[in-house]
Amino acid sequence: MTNQNGPPSLRVRWDNPSPTLPAVVAGPGRVLPPGFIQLGVATEIAPTLREFGLDPNPVIREAGLDPRLFDDGASVVPYAALGRLLTLCVDCTHCSHFGLLVGQRATILSLGLVGRLMQHSETVGDALHALVANLSIQDRVTVPALTTSDGTVLLSIAVYQPAAESADQVADGALAAIVNALRSLCGCDWSPAEVLVPRTPPAAREPYWRHFRAPVRFNHESATLVFPARDLERRVAGADPMMRALLEERIGHLKGPPGCEFSDDVRRLLRTRLTSHRCSADDTAELLAMHRRTLSRHLKGNGMGYRAITNELRFEIARQLLQDTQASLAQVAAVLGYSEASAFTRAFRRWSGQTPTAWRVEGQHG
Structure with a gap:
């Protein structure tokens, strides 16, 4: 079913109609509006639910979304629906670290065009700067920041939607996915020096230690990976300068005119x-x-x-x-x-x- 109400740059679809929680698909060259996010890493929600022996489709429909959207990481949904879905997933699995399980299934390609640009960046530092500068083309909910001080890098992720539901699950998933992306750039043995998590300590902490392979500090004010600044200088194997230029041009078209949003x-x-x-x-x-x-x-x-x-x-x-x-x-x-x-x-x-x-x-x- 297609609904043409809402922003003219978007096609709106829903399985169980709910005007407040539409799922949208952005057209080519369209600017993503505030409060919306490409599914990307979240496409791993369905297989994660199946690992618990659950049919994901009823859970996804209960959040007001069409399960078919999860077949394509480029599908765009309102964060209100995704946050509600994650809350439902935690409730039905009784797993307080569900977001971590979703994120650890992701790859650098789960980050869409930005992930591909990271793959073709000259150095790891260039790749992370590309993430910070361009994530907004596919995610108007989370915002990354990169700071370096005294030989240490802090790569932080924040959720900035008002009254964001399941912000803790989103932060867990984002940290897990970015660690996987960095391992694809630096080698599978890479690990941060420390991980800071903005949530209360979960009942099961071992999954965090197993995935990050680093000390994890809970009750922090931000979701942050801490690692040595020398890692930024690592060269990215297989990076193609021509592909990088093409990706940068395509991403530039998706950012919209100056002053947009x-x-x-x-x-x-x-x-x-x-x-x-x-x-x-x-x-x-x-x-x-x-x-x-x-x-x-x-x-x-x-x-x-x-x-x-x-x-x-x-x-x-x-x-x-x-x-x-x-x-x-x-x-x-x-x-x-x-x-x-x-x-x-x-x-x-x-x-x-x-x-x-x-x-x-x-x-x-x-």
Whole structure:
């Protein structure tokens, strides 16, 4: 069944019609809208459910999606539906690390065009920069960031959709899939030095140690792989410069004109920078190579000011940490740049009408 409502650049299909959770297929050269994601790694949900002896089709339909979409990693769905599906998968399998199992089945080709570009990058560093710069063409939900300091690399993944359901499962799957991608570039014996996970310690920790082959720290504020900076200099075997140029050209066409989805691009940028406190309007404008007044004008044209966006993202990060980790209020406040837990509590009450403690308790018993 085909529905032509919604953005004109998309064809919308659903198996069990639900106007709030449509599955979409992007046409050639179309820009992916905010809140949508190519299935990619998530196509491994169906075989993972089968490993538990379950028929995936009823579970996928219950989330409001057509099971046939999972035959093609380029199928595009709203994150609201994918998050709901992952929640259902955890419930029906009684496996709190279901997202990890999905991600560890993935390969570098599960990352679509971006994965192919990584395969043909000159070095591992170039491949990771390609991931950070281009993932948005197929994923408007998660955002990667790469930082290097004192000989150590931090490759982080954040989920930035408001009230994102199963953000912990998405983070687990993304970390597992990216480790597989790095092993395809560096050799199957590669492992990070450490893995940081933004979730409470699961009942079964051994699957994490077995896949990552590295120490795993839970209750962290971000999903992060830590490894030596010298790994960035490794050459990628079999990289083809001509294929790389073709892929870069194709990806360029998928990014859309300058200013397209501008406010969402700012959100992606801020999602990883808010926790490092390098997020002033001046800093952001400089990163975007524009004057601060130009940044403000563009955002106002999209209907939202800079301060409103930063507060929206702080609220989002706070909810993820309160829901998915055991971090104290003081730790959450520090992550978000508040000097005292009391200042964070006042801000959270303005955003939600509740104290963070009450919100956390309600979520645990909801």
